[in-house]
Amino acid sequence: MDAERHAHARPLLSLVVPFYNESAVIEAFFNAIVPVLCGIPDIDYEIVCVNDGSTDATLDKLLAACQADFRVRVIDLSRNFGKEAALTAGIDEAEGAAVIPFDADLQDPPEVIPKLVAQWRCGYDVVLAKRAERRTDTYAKRGTAALFYRVHNAISDITIPDNAGDFRLMSRQVVESLKQLPENRRFMKGLFAWVGFRTAEVEYVRSPRIGGKTKFSGWKLWNLALEGLTSFSTLPLRVWTYIGGLTAGFAICYAAYLIIRTWVRGVDVPGYASLITAVLFLGGVQLIGIGVIGEYVGRIYMESKRRPVYIVRDTYRLGRR
Template identity: 45%
Template sequence: MSRALHLGPTVPDVSFVIPAFNEAETIVETLNRVSRKARRLVPQSEILVVDDGSADATLELVQSGHWEVPVRLLRLSRNFGKEQAIMAGLRHAAGKAVVILDADLQEPLRYVDTMLEKYREGYEIVYAVRAHRDDESWLKRRATAAFYRFLNIGSEVPMPAGARDFRLMDRKVVDALCALPESNRFMKGLYAWVGFRSLAIPVELQPRGGGSTKFGFRRLLKLGMTGLTAFTDWPLRMWTGIGMMLASLSILYGLFLASRTLFLGHDVPGWSTLAVAIFFFSGIQLMSIGVLGEYLARVFNEVKGRPGYLIADDVTIAAISKC
């Protein structure tokens, strides 16, 4: 099935959404490359840069630049995180198709050609997956594999390991994502949950064009907990199973003690055994309460109804004229 991209002079054929947080070293080169790529691929395009509370010169560099296609700059009032920055870009993107990409130049723009080709063939989501993880440490590769394995246990929809935010989506997919009401968002899970006809393409990532990754261990752990609590309830069910198992063992042990006392007489139990048992079961109870608390915290945040982000400035930078 083929699909025409050109919609007329007032509606962009493709919107490029670029979340940026302290990307002063790469943002100029990124916008230059994206604007050249956009002019070559489609008649009408736009670029949305979402400044996620940058503390460096990212904002000033975007505002003072001269770009070949219109650039819209959304400045969030503070750092709300990449997931919310992506949603801010999606809600303001006007294109028939939307491409999300990072500002660090790791994702080669040549793959956008492939995405557009597959989009014209009828796919509504074309997303990138890492071709390999050779650039990561052994520990991070194992941790990532374990996370997706746990995430997919009991999940409504399978979530591909190695999927990137780098993707092209049809307007109907973007509208579906924007219609979802939750404020705590795990975007990789939401991309899978909305469905639609999807295709993965392997991508060879390049070294960062500058700066360092903004996703340290703490941010990754927080994002992982959001994903686990948003898309699977197996941790709750696991503790139910553990409780049933321990209760059964306690009943069996009680029957053993009662039988021994009836037939062999009563002996004085040791305090060490009692202390170990108390500490063990107390730890089990606290861990189960902690898991329950994680889910309750998600419910509490959703009930408050606060928006996921706030926009401080919305500036459109007109494209330079080409003779």
């Protein structure tokens, strides 16, 4: 009887949403997302809200939503660990047969979710929500994003789809595969691509933020890009072998030229300007190489500590804490 009831049970869909100082959008978020999830036929859902160390009223509003709806769960982290860690915490806690990472700012339209579920029901393990265009981004952000995807996919064995963020549907098998990955420094878009599985795409148009402001400054985006490039490729290290070889080859050729010129024309006084230029150029090249090596050594150092990706202060759900 239990097996028969389980066979006819409606699948559970988990929506994983990181929150960091998003008190201004929480009410609008639930007003927009709940009707869409309720409208998906033959499916149950839960909303896993991860409070990533917010300093405003975010936690209080999330707890109010949790008390009003048993399908809302709140994971309260002990401090701000960053979006990648908060996303990891939500995915670890999600119980659904399918899991969808989602942003609280509603730039990703909730109306796309039923389309993702429809493709999942067709047998796909991963359904990407891919932006048809990026009009809501600044020109600089569009250009740097395109450059990042082009460079990353050129130097890495893992291809990250262009214009696809964290918004996607993943089956339980994909989620369990992600949970096996042990690294502390996590670049989630790369990890999503690394696990593979059968993938479909759904295109959509992104909307402006409904409130608040983005938590990703230009500096944070730059660091995230470095994280992505160094997480899935060693080419930045390997390329310095070729740079060193070319520089040494050029030096040998130039030395041979000087010897021949001295034989033919005699000895002349070398120029200070050319000498100092060569010294500064080679010094700069060496420092860049050391910086690239340092980036990888730093990653090794952080990973060797084996610290947890996040720490949960408390979890909340209706009638239980």
